[in-house]
Amino acid sequence: MKLYDGGRAPNPRRVRIFFAEKGIPLPEIVPVDIAAKEHRSEAFTRMNPLQRLPVLELDDGTALAETIAICRYLESLYPDPPLFGHDARTQALVEMWNRRVEHGLFSSVAAVFRHGHPSMAELEDQVPEWAEANRELIDDHLWILELQLAGNRFVCGEALTVADITAGIAIDFMKPSRIPLPEDFVQIRRWHAELVARPSWKA
Amino acid sequence: MKLYDGGRAPNPRRVRIFFAEKGIPLPEIVPVDIAAKEHRSEAFTRMNPLQRLPVLELDDGTALAETIAICRYLESLYPDPPLFGHDARTQALVEMWNRRVEHGLFSSVAAVFRHGHPSMAELEDQVPEWAEANRELIDDHLWILELQLAGNRFVCGEALTVADITAGIAIDFMKPSRIPLPEDFVQIRRWHAELVARPSWKA
The missing domain is CATH 1.20.1050.10 (Glutathione S-transferase Yfyf (Class Pi); Chain A, domain 2)
Incomplete structure (x- = not known):
């Protein structure tokens, strides 16, 4: 997995905190400089047409965007502690x-x-x-x-x-x-x- | 269960379509007239302080608001067909x-x-x-x-x-x-x- 990260912006932080609360080390980080508009580049837009961060790239190449979708994927892989409820x-x-x-x-x-x-x-x-x-x-x-x-x-x-x-x-x-x-x-x-x-x- | 419904408004419709796609009959319906501002009444506000429809009232009295939260609850109770993905x-x-x-x-x-x-x-x-x-x-x-x-x-x-x-x-x-x-x-x-x-x- 690779995490396309956006530094101090709120949504990238949500995902990094989620990793930490799960006790999972962060995957390979690819920094994307929002101030330099790197998230509007052609390469990034191909990966996420909405030009938003973060994006989790899975090993099969799937580009998973949307903070809560990324967190939910991690919840499926690592159910404990449950951060989306337990029943x-x-x-x-x-x-x-x-x-x-x-x-x-x-x-x-x-x-x-x-x-x-x-x-x-x-x-x-x-x-x-x-x-x-x-x-x-x-x-x-x-x-x-x-x-x-x-x-x-x-x-x-x-x-x-x-x-x-x-x-x-x-x-x-x-x-x-x-x-x-x-x-x-x-x-x-x-x-x-x-x-x-x-x-x-x-x- | 009781469904506090809002007629033709988009979110109440999302939940009713979700019930239908699951093949589950609708629960008892409590109509709430948005045009008459019934969703801003004191009784409704006690149930959902955000004054939004729909709300699913569970048998234990829990008031479940937010369309996707209601749909996800139904997905847990009735997993087939999966409408939130299967893995x-x-x-x-x-x-x-x-x-x-x-x-x-x-x-x-x-x-x-x-x-x-x-x-x-x-x-x-x-x-x-x-x-x-x-x-x-x-x-x-x-x-x-x-x-x-x-x-x-x-x-x-x-x-x-x-x-x-x-x-x-x-x-x-x-x-x-x-x-x-x-x-x-x-x-x-x-x-x-x-x-x-x-x-x-x-x-």
């Missing part, structure tokens, strides 16, 4: 929470960054109105997460799952997006501090 | 294509509808600039699908999967969004005609 009900709840965070907090923070950050002006056709509309939604998204964490150590209960990786990365992504995390989100702060202290979070 | 590699590829379509075509068509359609003005804080930016992306999304279907009967090969349901519903959603499907997408037209002819598509 029909918990698997469905992990899928639900991972999607709630992806379509909510993660998506809105990404919109503020991509459509509002000056450094992205050259890479994106920015729609500043979209950045502003999403900035106004961040507090609602944070409350959804805060309330869920009020009764749970991790997003889906006592064990860390892929939903925590997605949510933790979304919180991390607020900093370069220049979105402050208000003091009153005490559950999010407690949970995020526990994530950051895990060895995987350095991945 | 590690095909499961990952189905996840990849389902996400590519969700984040690409489906998301852009939904943005055109939600942020551009006059009938949505009362339900959404519309950002017309976002509708227009997404309208310009539709052709690129369609070409990604067209090229994939050029070598495949269905999106992921010889058998229908959840990625076809997502993609087919996205194509259907173009009509109320007033987006024409140009004649030159011959593979999409061939594949979509086959979907529409399936009994499940009436669900």
Whole structure:
């Protein structure tokens, strides 16, 4: 396997943290420089027409794109510890929470960054109105997460799952997006501090 | 089980088609009138704080939201026919294509509808600039699908999967969004005609 990696960008980090939480060493890494637009090159576009990172190239040449598709493949190969739930009900709840965070907090923070950050002006056709509309939604998204964490150590209960990786990365992504995390989100702060202290979070 | 349903909206339809493709009868249906804003009621918000449809209520009272989480739960209970792939590699590829379509075509068509359609003005804080930016992306999304279907009967090969349901519903959603499907997408037209002819598509 080869992992086409994108450095500090949120999705490549999600996959590297997933590897670390599984206790699997990273495969051969192929760095792709997003700032230098290497992900828009002809060679990379042939591999992933959507020009997104990361991509896991399997030994048979299959190019597997989409962060969660890569993580799910690793879950099939290395079931322990289960990071997508351990039975029909918990698997469905992990899928639900991972999607709630992806379509909510993660998506809105990404919109503020991509459509509002000056450094992205050259890479994106920015729609500043979209950045502003999403900035106004961040507090609602944070409350959804805060309330869920009020009764749970991790997003889906006592064990860390892929939903925590997605949510933790979304919180991390607020900093370069220049979105402050208000003091009153005490559950999010407690949970995020526990994530950051895990060895995987350095991945 | 009870299915809180939203009529002709795309996501409730995805779940009903999934039931039909599995050959499982629908559970008890609780209609929720989106136009009358019943999904914003206090009772519904307690069940799904994101105020989205559909929701599958399990017999133990668990409220399972998010279309794909509901479908994945049904896949666990009723594995045949497999609609999320049958081994590690095909499961990952189905996840990849389902996400590519969700984040690409489906998301852009939904943005055109939600942020551009006059009938949505009362339900959404519309950002017309976002509708227009997404309208310009539709052709690129369609070409990604067209090229994939050029070598495949269905999106992921010889058998229908959840990625076809997502993609087919996205194509259907173009009509109320007033987006024409140009004649030159011959593979999409061939594949979509086959979907529409399936009994499940009436669900």
